[in-house]
Amino acid sequence: MGLVLAALALTGCWKREAVWEVEHAQRRAVVRPGESEAERLYRHGRDCMDTLERDDCALDYFEQLIALGPDQRELLGDATFRLVELYRRHGEAERGMLLLRKFWELGMGMGSAGVVPYGVRFAPQTLTSMYMVDVERLSASRLYADLPQDARDAMFTCDEARREQLREQSEARRDTRREAELAAMSERDRAAKEASRARRRARFGEGREGEDEDEPDPVYSQGLCQVAAALGLPDTSGFLAFVGGSSHLDPTQSVAVIRVEALEEKLSAAVADGRLVLEPTPAIEGRDLDAMAARARDRLRLWTIVGADYEGAPVQLMSFDQDELTLAPAALVPGLLHARAHAQTRLSPALQALLGQVPADLAFMTVVTPEAMREVMAEAGALAKLLPSPQGLMMAAVVYDYAGLFVRVPTEDAVKGWLLLAIARRMIEGGGPEGGQEGESEGADAAFMANVDISQSPDGGALLLSNILTRAAVLRMMLG
Numbered sequence: 001m002g003l004v005l006a007a008l009a010l011t012g013c014w015k016r017e018a019v020w021e022v023e024h025a026q027r028r029a030v031v032r033p034g035e036s037e038a039e040r041l042y043r044h045g046r047d048c049m050d051t052l053e054r055d056d057c058a059l060d061y062f063e064q065l066i067a068l069g070p071d072q073r074e075l076l077g078d079a080t081f082r083l084v085e086l087y088r089r090h091g092e093a094e095r096g097m098l099l100l101r102k103f104w105e106l107g108m109g110m111g112s113a114g115v116v117p118y119g120v121r122f123a124p125q126t127l128t129s130m131y132m133v134d135v136e137r138l139s140a141s142r143l144y145a146d147l148p149q150d151a152r153d154a155m156f157t158c159d160e161a162r163r164e165q166l167r168e169q170s171e172a173r174r175d176t177r178r179e180a181e182l183a184a185m186s187e188r189d190r191a192a193k194e195a196s197r198a199r200r201r202a203r204f205g206e207g208r209e210g211e212d213e214d215e216p217d218p219v220y221s222q223g224l225c226q227v228a229a230a231l232g233l234p235d236t237s238g239f240l241a242f243v244g245g246s247s248h249l250d251p252t253q254s255v256a257v258i259r260v261e262a263l264e265e266k267l268s269a270a271v272a273d274g275r276l277v278l279e280p281t282p283a284i285e286g287r288d289l290d291a292m293a294a295r296a297r298d299r300l301r302l303w304t305i306v307g308a309d310y311e312g313a314p315v316q317l318m319s320f321d322q323d324e325l326t327l328a329p330a331a332l333v334p335g336l337l338h339a340r341a342h343a344q345t346r347l348s349p350a351l352q353a354l355l356g357q358v359p360a361d362l363a364f365m366t367v368v369t370p371e372a373m374r375e376v377m378a379e380a381g382a383l384a385k386l387l388p389s390p391q392g393l394m395m396a397a398v399v400y401d402y403a404g405l406f407v408r409v410p411t412e413d414a415v416k417g418w419l420l421l422a423i424a425r426r427m428i429e430g431g432g433p434e435g436g437q438e439g440e441s442e443g444a445d446a447a448f449m450a451n452v453d454i455s456q457s458p459d460g461g462a463l464l465l466s467n468i469l470t471r472a473a474v475l476r477m478m479l480g
Helices: 002-010 024-028 037-051 055-068 073-089 093-101 103-109 118-122 135-139 149-156 160-184 187-204 220-230 263-272 294-298 330-341 349-355 370-378 381-386 414-430 471-479
Strands: 129-133 241-246 254-259 276-279 302-310 313-321 324-329 364-368 393-399 403-410 453-456 462-469
Touching (some): 073 403, 093 462, 118 313, 118 324, 118 330, 135 241, 149 160, 149 471, 160 471, 220 241, 220 302, 220 313, 263 276, 313 330, 324 330
Antiparallel strands (some): 129 364, 254 324, 276 302
């Protein structure tokens, strides 16, 4: 450790004003074999921030890395997130916000090919929203490694009793914080707070409980855990990645695509143990199955999950690519098999366009089509007339040592977008929609809101929200 600290000191980490005045030969001397300049800058910056707890030299190293601009998204991403936090600590939050506003474009410069699994292209055109969790990428991050088991279970558990336990614990923590906040307030502030909460309840309701009780959930709501159980996995954390897509008009129009390591072995074991049934492939118009090569026929196999049903019909699986499963209600299976057999891309052009605008190195992603967004906007009533018409919605979360959350809402009305932006900023700065009132602890929590930035894209064609989440903020989101 002494040698490491000495090396860091010798490379210019003694004060903020000393910005890399060492010779190139000296700087090369501390590069590890096979390590790039960008990797060296990142390593020293992280050591300064996490081990030495020296913000000054961490700022120097990370600023150098950003200026270098390497084609290494992961290093640039985490360095950006760390700089935002460092600038905030030292009263320079605006500098951090300017960095965040460039992050989405940084991702697009490196392309978005392969952001979702191959089989997504065969999904029905009726889908209007889609989300993805890249479990493999998330699990490789240091932030995830540092999370307690409760937080991991909140993301992935299939145990309903465990999920309910976590929900109750989360609500109890929120209630405790709320009571402590109220107890610390003056009588006047407490009355104002309760009045604000009452107005919000009257305006937005207490929640969704009791609404749309007859409307079914998408097939993946229970189906992902049914697939995990059928494959002998304890929960959905055993997947490499999974995608869910559905229609806002009809949730039964829904599918999931799941990437699983060593899938063929797991499928064979599941069939042998009776958890899956391999069904005969139904006839497909325009294709003679007997004349097809074995490999092509394998891409049209069909399984039924034993003991699972969806809306009174079987839940079925197909494998359209290596280590990849497609989950669907039985009613959608013929169309999916036909599309795969004829290599027909069916996914709606609107969803395809949105997916093409999302950076590739994501841990989480959600996209919503303009059609579905208009439905949401219609629920705003008269207020909708004042809001810009959204051309869809894209949410992306990138996770390294810190997490970055990015929301992009394209809109054709730049003026209305600017007005909405001004209102949103005032709400955040004022602590809530009442203006000047302290926000709800579960809504405007300081740990979550510290690094929020809302802006417009340079051309005015999209509203942007960016946020950097530390481990503490992620824990607050997951566990209350």
